[in-house]
Amino acid sequence: MPTMDVSGAVWAVTLVVLVAILLADLLIVGRRPHEPTTRESTLWVGLYVGLALLFGVGVWIFSGAEFAGQFYAGWLTEYSLSVDNLFVFVIIMSRFAVPRHLQQEVLLIGIILALLMRGAFIAAGSALISQFAWVFYIFGAFLIYTAISFARQGQHVGGDFSENMAIRWVRRAVPFSSDFNGVKLRTVDDAGRKLFTPMLIVLIAIGTTDLIFALDSIPAIFGVTKSPYLVFTANVFALMGLRQLYFLLGHLLDRLVYLNLGLAVVLGFIGVKLVLEALADNNVPFINGGEHVAWAPHIEIWLSLTIIIGTLLIATVASLIKSARDKRSELEQPKVDAIH
Numbered sequence: 001m002p003t004m005d006v007s008g009a010v011w012a013v014t015l016v017v018l019v020a021i022l023l024a025d026l027l028i029v030g031r032r033p034h035e036p037t038t039r040e041s042t043l044w045v046g047l048y049v050g051l052a053l054l055f056g057v058g059v060w061i062f063s064g065a066e067f068a069g070q071f072y073a074g075w076l077t078e079y080s081l082s083v084d085n086l087f088v089f090v091i092i093m094s095r096f097a098v099p100r101h102l103q104q105e106v107l108l109i110g111i112i113l114a115l116l117m118r119g120a121f122i123a124a125g126s127a128l129i130s131q132f133a134w135v136f137y138i139f140g141a142f143l144i145y146t147a148i149s150f151a152r153q154g155q156h157v158g159g160d161f162s163e164n165m166a167i168r169w170v171r172r173a174v175p176f177s178s179d180f181n182g183v184k185l186r187t188v189d190d191a192g193r194k195l196f197t198p199m200l201i202v203l204i205a206i207g208t209t210d211l212i213f214a215l216d217s218i219p220a221i222f223g224v225t226k227s228p229y230l231v232f233t234a235n236v237f238a239l240m241g242l243r244q245l246y247f248l249l250g251h252l253l254d255r256l257v258y259l260n261l262g263l264a265v266v267l268g269f270i271g272v273k274l275v276l277e278a279l280a281d282n283n284v285p286f287i288n289g290g291e292h293v294a295w296a297p298h299i300e301i302w303l304s305l306t307i308i309i310g311t312l313l314i315a316t317v318a319s320l321i322k323s324a325r326d327k328r329s330e331l332e333q334p335k336v337d338a339i340h
Helices: 008-029 036-064 065-095 100-131 135-153 167-175 201-223 227-238 242-255 257-278 301-339
Strands: 186-189 194-196
Touching: 008 100, 008 194, 008 227, 008 257, 036 065, 036 194, 065 100, 065 167, 065 201, 065 227, 065 242, 065 257, 065 301, 100 227, 100 242, 135 257, 135 301, 186 201, 201 227, 201 257, 242 301, 257 301
Parallel strands: none
Antiparallel strands: 186 194
16 A cells, blocks of 8 residues: 655645644634534534545645545545544433533534544554554554444444443542532632542543544554555544534434444454455464465455445445334334224
8 A cells, every 4th residue: 555755835735724724723722612503513514525626636646546445435434423423422321411512512522532542643653653564464453353343233333432441449538519610620619628520520531432442443544554644634623513513403313223244344443444444454473384375356436435434325325214204104003002
């Protein structure tokens, strides 16, 4: 798989532009925290998706179709994983009864944490890959394991959320108030005691969720491109607009009942692809005597992109069809009961 050569100047310009967009988003939320309307959310999501598509066109113009295909495949995979991440965010918001007008700020914090964690994993992953080709065996095996986990979840989209060790320890170790105080972590009760607010627990839950999804997403993107620049930009564009997408989809999130199965197929495919590439470039002594495996095929990026788009499209359409049928069945059931 070829890698894209990117100059320091291009990296600098890209970082400045992306940081400016994120800061603009941050300032908008900070100055006017609110629950976005459907129209507002649609416009923002459309803007960010359009920017990602235009960025891919720019990669095509300056670096060729191969790298543009890698970017689009990576962006679609990461975007799908990020949408799955939203399901867990919905569960967390509901579990801890976060007021709707505060959810936008919480989501923005969650997205910033995700960017920081993924940035760290990208740097670590790039360093490992450049030094050790056998890392692809580990990445591939991890993705196949993750795909099996998604498949086992079936229609339980986004899995479930249970309080982890960090949250349980914090609950025992520090005193908490029962009410939120905006997005502040500390408050003072009527008796003058300084207490932590439930927001601390929410942010710990969001942060640990981001960490888990970062562990899934980075091997997945390295399965479609080895270029750190494309890995980074695909992740940033996949996280942009998630805050607005959360409010746009709203109750529609639970209609994507087959998203986990679609992601299972995508991650399983990428995992197998990584293992095949590791075999083709093999230098591990106890595999084929340390020699390249001649029969291991190279999967072209156009085929990868086709499988990713096709799988996600089928999963989405099948989900909407099933949800519509289930809704009709629910509406018809009272009529049947009334007849009997």
